[in-house]
Amino acid sequence: IPGGTQILSGSDDQTGRVWDLASGNQVRQFAHGGPVNSVAIRADGLFAATGSPNNIAKLWNNMTGAQVAELKGDLALNRAVVERTEDQKVAQQFKALAEAAFKAAETNQKERDEAVKKAMEAKANADKAVAEQDPKVKEAVTKAEAAKKAADEKKDDANLAKAATDAAAEVTKQMDELKKRQDTVASAMRAITLAEQAQKNSVEQVATAKAQQDAKTAEVTKADANLKAATDADAAGLKPVKSVAFSVDGKRLLTAADDNLIHVWDSTTGKAIETFAGHKGPVSAIVTGPNGLVVSGSADQTAAVWTTTPAFSLIGQLGPKKETPLEFAGSPFAARVLSLAFSRDGKWLATGGGEASRSGELFIWDVAAQTIAKEFKDAHSDTVMSIEFSRDGKYLVTGAADKFVKLWNIASCGTSPRENWSRHLKGTRIMCSACQSRRTTA
Structure with a gap:
């Protein structure tokens, strides 16, 4: 000592x-x-x-x-356990969301079934009302014909003329009521058609939600197995x-x-x-x-x-051409590079930057080739200040000085962002991808 x-x-x-x-x-x-x-x-x-x-x-x-x-x-085995534990938590979260969606779909289907039942009941009641009105119309027509005949036989009889007029008015009244009830039947039929379509859609939604739930349950089972394998390897x-x-x-x-x-x-x-x-x-x-x-x-x-103190050496420089590394005129970067992020597998590097108050640049580079693999056109209207890949590598979330946080589908990088949020009062600098693909905090 x-x-x-x-x-x-x-x-x-x-x-x-x-x-x-x-x-x-x-x-x-x-x-x-x-x-x-x-x-x-x-x-x-x-x-x-x-x-x-x-x-x-x-x-x-x-x-x-x-x-x-x-x-x-x-260390590598310890990290594998940590990563598989995170994977398990993410899988469980998605399973919980899928289960909630399935329950909601089932509830919706029950409501749609009940709506069809009520529509059918309303149609039955409307049909009954029409059936009840038909005799009244016939009766009114018979009385009107008789009153008209009597009035025609004694044209100078004012009472018979008035009776004929009143009988004709009663026919109109009963016919209007029949038309009203027939319209109710037609409306009930339309309601049945809409209810049955909604019911059909709800059945499809239940099937889709059930498939999603089964898929997420399988992912949890897989994540559990992966965690056990990692834990066993760590112990070994x-x-x-x-x-x-x-x-x-x-x-x-x-x-x-x-x-x-x-x-x-x-x-x-x-x-x-x-x-x-x-x-x-x-x-x-x-x-x-x-x-x-x-x-x-x-x-x-x-x-x-x-x-324990290895020397670092420059592998490459992104931007200028390899043959003219000091000529920045040919660089795809318009100005400063302000943010960097590697994909989980290390194959991709995302860079963010741009000209202040003019543009927000976003590129994904092939690390091995040191070339641009994807470019996001007009990603932001101001400099990109923070980038993060989703855990599954399918999405990229960005925060910029334009006060927007945007979620990008990497496969369709040339289109608009899948989601974008603007609640920050100033530029967004710090982000963390908290879930496998669809959740982020800023």
Whole structure:
């Protein structure tokens, strides 16, 4: 331990212990929970690490003896579990939406069935009313004919003439009532036609909603299986830890295990950073050197040299032509590039920018070819300030200085956005795609 007055030891008694060299007394103890076969102390003496065959390494605060973090598993496998967990949650959300849509469709179908029933009842009542009116019309016609005949025989009889006039008026009245009831029958028939069409549509909607529900249920089943596979793989990836070591600059903690990998962690928080893969056998020892160098020894009878500070090199420059990289006149970018986003699979890169108050540019680039794969014409009326791909890669959501948030279907990039919202009072800068394809927050 720095200062030369203390040492750190590990033991099969499942502890790491700090000892005072002068007195031989124990200063503090780290209860690992498994046999400790490897220990390390950071250069500044503030943190310690212990490794064990119980598949776990632990990071400790050497000043207090408190555990800072438990280090286990493979970063890639851990990430797979996180991603599959997210996939499962998304699938469950879509299933819940599909179930709600199916229930709504069923309720609508019941309402349409009831509407048809009521329309049929109204038609039956209208038919009954017509049937009841027919005799009245016939009776009125018979009386009118008789009254007219009597009046014709005695044309000078005013009473008979008035009776004939009144009888004719009664015929008109009864005929009008019959016409009214017949119109009601026609209206009822139209209502039946409309109700039956709505009923037919509701049956189709139920079938569609049921198919969607079944599809989303299948996606949940698939997501559950994928999560289980990822969880099982993560659990299977837990292997006995053989060696722990801090980098010389104290920024990284490295662990080696029987999974043939070297794992790199943040030495202060214990957060996983990266993994070095290359050995074909368990890694039994690691040692760190200056400038981020790491040397590992493995059961595959090799020693390998790694670096925790890899150099970055420019792969390409998007915009100007490759043969004339400094001639910006030929660049598709009108002005500054303000936003970037990679698709989940890393194949596409979306760029956003444009001229302030004049245009909003939006491109999707083929990363491997470094060429424009898709261009969204007139994406916004002002600079695009934020971009995000949906989880399934089918949609792109953008926020711009024109105060709009827009959702684009990547397959039909040349057309108008699928959705656009304008409730912000100023330009939209920050977005997060929260669901697989159709939800976003800004």
